[in-house]
Amino acid sequence: MMLSLVDHLLVVLIGVAYPLCFTLDWYRRLLPRLQAGGACARVRLYRQGMIELWVLTLAVLSWWLWSGRAATAVGLGVPSGWAFWIGALVTVGLAIILGRQVATVRSSAEARAQVLKQFGGVAGLMVPRDRHERRLWMGLSLTAGLCEEVLYRGFLIWYLNLLLPGVAAVLLAAIVFGLAHRYLGWKDGVLRATIAGVVLGVAYLVTGTLWVPIALHVILDVSSGLTGSAAFEAVGPVADRDQTGDA
Numbered sequence: 698m699m700l701s702l703v704d705h706l707l708v709v710l711i712g713v714a715y716p717l718c719f720t721l722d723w724y725r726r727l728l729p730r731l732q733a734g735g736a737c738a739r740v741r742l743y744r745q746g747m748i749e750l751w752v753l754t755l756a757v758l759s760w761w762l763w764s765g766r767a768a769t770a771v772g773l774g775v776p777s778g779w780a781f782w783i784g785a786l787v788t789v790g791l792a793i794i795l796g797r798q799v800a801t802v803r804s805s806a807e808a809r810a811q812v813l814k815q816f817g818g819v820a821g822l823m824v825p826r827d828r829h830e831r832r833l834w835m836g837l838s839l840t841a842g843l844c845e846e847v848l849y850r851g852f853l854i855w856y857l858n859l860l861l862p863g864v865a866a867v868l869l870a871a872i873v874f875g876l877a878h879r880y881l882g883w884k885d886g887v888l889r890a891t892i893a894g895v896v897l898g899v900a901y902l903v904t905g906t907l908w909v910p911i912a913l914h915v916i917l918d919v920s921s922g923l924t925g926s927a928a929f930e931a932v933g934p935v936a937d938r939d940q941t942g943d944a
Contacts, residue, residue, distance in 0.1 A: 700859060703760055708856050711848050715753060716877035723880040731822040739823065743833040750844035757852050771851040772907030784900060784909035788916065795920035802927040812928035820885050824925035834922040842915030849874040849894065850901045850910055867898035893917070 727745075730738035761771060768774050776785075802808045816824055825834040849870055857866035875891030897910040904910075 700856065701764070704856060707757055707760065708853065711753060711757070711853060712873045712877070715749070716879070719749070719877075720880045728819070728822075728880075739825065739830055740833060742823065743830070743837045746837055747840045750840050750848075754844040754847050757848060761852070771847065771855055772901060772905075772910075773847070773851065774906065776904070776906040776908050778905065780904045781906055781909065784904040785912075788909060788912045791913065792916050792920075795916060795924075799920060799923045799927055802924050809928040812924055816925045816928070818882060818885055820881055821925065821929075824929055825922055826926065826929055831923065831926055834926075835919060838915050838918035838922060841918055842911050842913075845874070846897065846901075846907050846911045846914055849877075850898055851907050854898060854901065863902060867902060868895065871895040871898055 727738075727742055731742070802812055813821075825831045853870045853873065854866050857869055860866075861869065871891050871894030874894035875887045875889075878886035878890035880886060881890075893914075897914060900910045900913060901907060
């Protein structure tokens with residue numbers, strides 16, 4: 698399959714232009730608002746993230762369909778086969794484990810203290826603090842799970858796989874995905890997102906469908922937000938002041 702100019706431009710947009718613009722906006726506008734405190738900053742951030750990711754994803758999918766390409770080539774076909782069902786079972790098992798983790802944080806002061814340490818950096822500023830924010834976080838998690846998998850696993854791996862062997866395509870796509878999270882820092886953002894990108898990319902290759910990585914991605918994001926929310930909600934506004942440096 699031949700790559701077109703639009704394919705090249707979309708890859709530059711997904712891998713370079715959008716992450717760079719978001720990172721600049723993060724340090725110039727979004728992060729100062731979060732550090733100043735207040736739910737409105739998080740709400741705006743969640744909504745902005747959902748809108749931007751959907752715009753990018755719809756642009757890619759529109760071009761994909763207009764080009765007459767099959768949905769299966771980007772991982773969005775009807776799932777089937779033993780690998781998919783094993784992946785589905787693993788996903789359900791992970792959901793149960795992470796659900797129990799959230800329950801443990803809600804009931805254990807020691808567990809909440811450990812979670813607060815984990816969310817002591819910039820990532821903690823993004824954690825939802827109340828019911829309204831949690832609902833929006835759920836929407837953001839669903840959006841990120843679907844859209845980022847289509848962009849960075851489906852489309853980007855497809856593109857790179859035309860130029861590189863399969864494993865190399867997965868690794869490079871994971872690195873690009875990690876660098877797109879640079880705004881969270883090198884450890885909490887780039888390193889963790891790169892590792893997650895490798896795991897999700899391998900899940901995509903093994904199962905032959907994006908639906909398993911999408912489900913895994915959503916579960917990880919939802920559980921992360923709910924776990925952090927349970928810890929912050931229990932300790933109240935003091936934790937917010939600690940995050941912003943006002944205490």
